[in-house]
Amino acid sequence: MGNDHLEDKNNSEEKPPFFSSWTHLYILVFSNLLILILLFYVFTKVFD
Amino acid sequence: MKVLDWIVLSSFLTFVVVYGVWKTRGKKNLREYFLANKSTPWYTVTLSIMATQASAITFLSTPGLAYVDGMRFVQFYLGLPLAMIILSVTAVPIYHKLNVFTAYEFLEHRFDLKNRILGSTLFLIQRGLAAGFTIFAPALIISVLLGWDIRLTIIFIGLMVVVYTAIGGTDAVNKTHLLQMIIIMVGMFSSLFMIFRLLPADISLLDATHIAGKMGKLNAITFDLKERYNIWSGLIGGTFLALSYFGTDQSQVQRYLSGRSIAHSRMGLLANGIVKIPMQFIILYIGVMVFVFYQFVTPPMYFNSVETAQIKKSNYAAEYLAYENEYEKVHSEKQVHIREMLAAVRSDDDAVLEDTIIKIQSAKESENKIREKAINLIQKTNPGSDANDSNYIFLSFVINFLPTGLIGLVLAAILSASMSSTSAELNALASTSVIDIYKRLIKKDGTEQHYLFVSKLATVFWGCYAIAFALYANRLGSLIEAVNILGSLFYGTILGIFLIAFYLKKIGGTATFIAAIFAEIIIIACFFFTEIPYLWFNVIGCIVLIIAAYLINPWCHSRTV
Numbered sequence A: 001m002g003n004d005h006l007e008d009k010n011n012s013e014e015k016p017p018f019f020s021s022w023t024h025l026y027i028l029v030f031s032n033l034l035i036l037i038l039l040f041y042v043f044t045k046v047f048d
Numbered sequence B: 001m002k003v004l005d006w007i008v009l010s011s012f013l014t015f016v017v018v019y020g021v022w023k024t025r026g027k028k029n030l031r032e033y034f035l036a037n038k039s040t041p042w043y044t045v046t047l048s049i050m051a052t053q054a055s056a057i058t059f060l061s062t063p064g065l066a067y068v069d070g071m072r073f074v075q076f077y078l079g080l081p082l083a084m085i086i087l088s089v090t091a092v093p094i095y096h097k098l099n100v101f102t103a104y105e106f107l108e109h110r111f112d113l114k115n116r117i118l119g120s121t122l123f124l125i126q127r128g129l130a131a132g133f134t135i136f137a138p139a140l141i142i143s144v145l146l147g148w149d150i151r152l153t154i155i156f157i158g159l160m161v162v163v164y165t166a167i168g169g170t171d172a173v174n175k176t177h178l179l180q181m182i183i184i185m186v187g188m189f190s191s192l193f194m195i196f197r198l199l200p201a202d203i204s205l206l207d208a209t210h211i212a213g214k215m216g217k218l219n220a221i222t223f224d225l226k227e228r229y230n231i232w233s234g235l236i237g238g239t240f241l242a243l244s245y246f247g248t249d250q251s252q253v254q255r256y257l258s259g260r261s262i263a264h265s266r267m268g269l270l271a272n273g274i275v276k277i278p279m280q281f282i283i284l285y286i287g288v289m290v291f292v293f294y295q296f297v298t299p300p301m302y303f304n305s306v307e308t309a310q311i312k313k314s315n316y317a318a319e320y321l322a323y324e325n326e327y328e329k330v331h332s333e334k335q336v337h338i339r340e341m342l343a344a345v346r347s348d349d350d351a352v353l354e355d356t357i358i359k360i361q362s363a364k365e366s367e368n369k370i371r372e373k374a375i376n377l378i379q380k381t382n383p384g385s386d387a388n389d390s391n392y393i394f395l396s397f398v399i400n401f402l403p404t405g406l407i408g409l410v411l412a413a414i415l416s417a418s419m420s421s422t423s424a425e426l427n428a429l430a431s432t433s434v435i436d437i438y439k440r441l442i443k444k445d446g447t448e449q450h451y452l453f454v455s456k457l458a459t460v461f462w463g464c465y466a467i468a469f470a471l472y473a474n475r476l477g478s479l480i481e482a483v484n485i486l487g488s489l490f491y492g493t494i495l496g497i498f499l500i501a502f503y504l505k506k507i508g509g510t511a512t513f514i515a516a517i518f519a520e521i522i523i524i525a526c527f528f529f530t531e532i533p534y535l536w537f538n539v540i541g542c543i544v545l546i547i548a549a550y551l552i553n554p555w556c557h558s559r560t561v
Helices: A020-046 B004-025 B028-036 B042-054 B056-069 B072-077 B080-089 B091-098 B103-110 B112-145 B150-198 B204-212 B231-248 B251-256 B263-295 B305-311 B317-347 B350-383 B390-401 B406-442 B450-473 B479-503 B509-529 B535-555
Strands: none
Touching: A020 B080, A020 B103, A020 B204, A020 B263, A020 B450, B004 B150, B004 B406, B028 B150, B028 B251, B028 B406, B028 B450, B042 B150, B042 B251, B042 B263, B056 B072, B056 B112, B056 B150, B056 B263, B056 B350, B056 B390, B056 B406, B072 B231, B072 B479, B080 B091, B080 B231, B080 B263, B080 B305, B080 B535, B091 B251, B091 B263, B091 B479, B103 B112, B103 B150, B103 B251, B103 B406, B103 B479, B112 B150, B112 B305, B112 B406, B112 B450, B112 B479, B150 B263, B150 B390, B150 B406, B204 B263, B204 B317, B204 B350, B231 B251, B231 B535, B251 B263, B251 B406, B263 B390, B305 B317, B305 B350, B305 B479, B317 B350, B390 B406, B406 B450, B479 B509, B479 B535, B509 B535
C-alpha cells in the first residue's frame, strides 16, 4: 500500500507552527479546556 | 419561502457542488482519490474534521435540545480536547509512518487479518446506518416545515453529495468542507444576530441571558452524576467517545490522513480541540435565545406544523383551539411575571425575585399541562405522531421570523451541514470497502485504474444505500441523541481493539478478537436491559474488552508485535 514515499517531511520531529514544541501546544489545548470549564461554571452560577 | 430565499439557497448549493467537481476532477490513483495525495494543510484538516462531525442534526436538533433542556449538552464535548491530544501523540504518527489508507489497515499490521476485518465490518455497519440518518434527519424536518416532498428532498440531498464525492474523492470532500463551514458559520452568526434584533426593544442581551438563567436553561456545568449530561460523563465518557470517533472511525481518520505531514495532521486535530466546544456552546446558546424570544411571543403549542394543521381539520379542532386560547392566556400571564423578575434582577431585590420565579414556574407547569393535553389530542388524530417536537423548534423559528434571504441562507447552512457529513461518510465507507475488503480479500492483483473505478462505484453504491435507508427510516426521539446512541453501541468495542493495538503490546490478535465479540454482546445487553446512560457504553465496552482480552490472552497462541 502506498509505494510513493513522498512524505520525507512527515517526521515526528517537525515543529508545530507558532510554538517551539508539541508539548507547549498540548498544554495550550488542555489549558483552553480548563478555562472553558471554569467560564461555563461561572456562567452557570452567575445567571442561575 | 420567497424567491430570494430560493435564489440564495440554490446559488450556494450549486456553487458548492460545481466547485467540488471542477477543482478535484481527474484523480489518477487511490492515493489521490482517498488521501488527496497527502496535500491538505492543517487548517483545511481542522475545518474538514469540524464539518464531518457537524451534520444538519447538529443545527436542527441541538438548538431544540437547548430550548427544552438547557445548555448541559455542551458537557458532552468536554472530553474532545483530551482525545485530540492523545491522538496527536499516538495515532497520528503511527498511521503516517505505516502509510495506511484506513485505520483498520493498521490492525492487520498490529494483529492479524481477522481483527482488521472485524474493525472494518463494525465500522461499515455503524457508519452505513448513520449515513442514512444524516440525510434523513434534515430531509424530514425541512419537508415537514416547508411542505417539500420528503422523498424528493432525500434524493436531492443524497444525489448532490454523491456527484462530487464520487468524482473527486477525499480532495472534493475537503475542499467543499471549507466552503460549507463558511456557509455554516455565516448562517449560525446571522441567526444569533437576528434573534437579538427580534427581542423586545427593552430587553438587552444581558437581560435575555438573565431570563434564560433564572428559567433554568443556562445549566452549562453540573457535577451531579445522576444528570444525563454532567461534567464527569463528559470528561470521562466523552473522552472515550471522542477517542473512538476521531481515532478509529474512518470518516474522521481519513480527514487527517490526508494531511500533508504529521505536523499538519496533528495541528488539524488540536485546532479542532480548541474551537469545537465554543462552537457547540454558541449553537446551544442560539437554542436558549430562541427560548427567551418565545417568552415574549406565544410559541406554537406544538412545533410540527403539519400535525397541528391536521388536527385543526379534524373533529378535535374546537377542543384544540380551546387549548390554544388557554395556552396563550397562561403565556401572557407568565410574560408579566418575567418582566417583574427582570425588574427584580436589575434592582437586586432577592425577595421579589424569588417570588416571581415561583410564579413563573407555576405558569410553566400550567403551560406544560395544557401542552400535554394538546399532544394527546394530536396523537388521537395521528397515533404515530411523536410527542417530542424539539427537532422542529429552530427551523420553525427560522421560517416564521427571520427575514427573506436569511431564511435561504440558514437553510443553505443546514443543507451544507448535511452534505458535509454525508460526503465524508460516503468517502470513508468507500475507502474501507475497497481497501479493507475488496482489494485485501477479493481482487488482490488489480490495476490502479481498476481500483479507482471500483472506488467510485463504491461511493455511488453507499450513496444509494444511504438514500434508500433514509427513504425508509422511522422517526426517533431527539435525532442528535439517536445518532450518538447508535455510535456508542459500537465505538467502545472498536476503541478497545485500537487501545490494545496501541498500548498493550503483549495481547495478541486472537485474544483481542474473542474479547471484542464478548464486549459487543455485553454492550447490546446493557442497551436493552439496563438504564445506563449511553455515554458510558463507550467506557464499559472498552474496559470490558481490554480486561477480557488480558484474561484470555494466556490461552491464545497468536502473533504479537
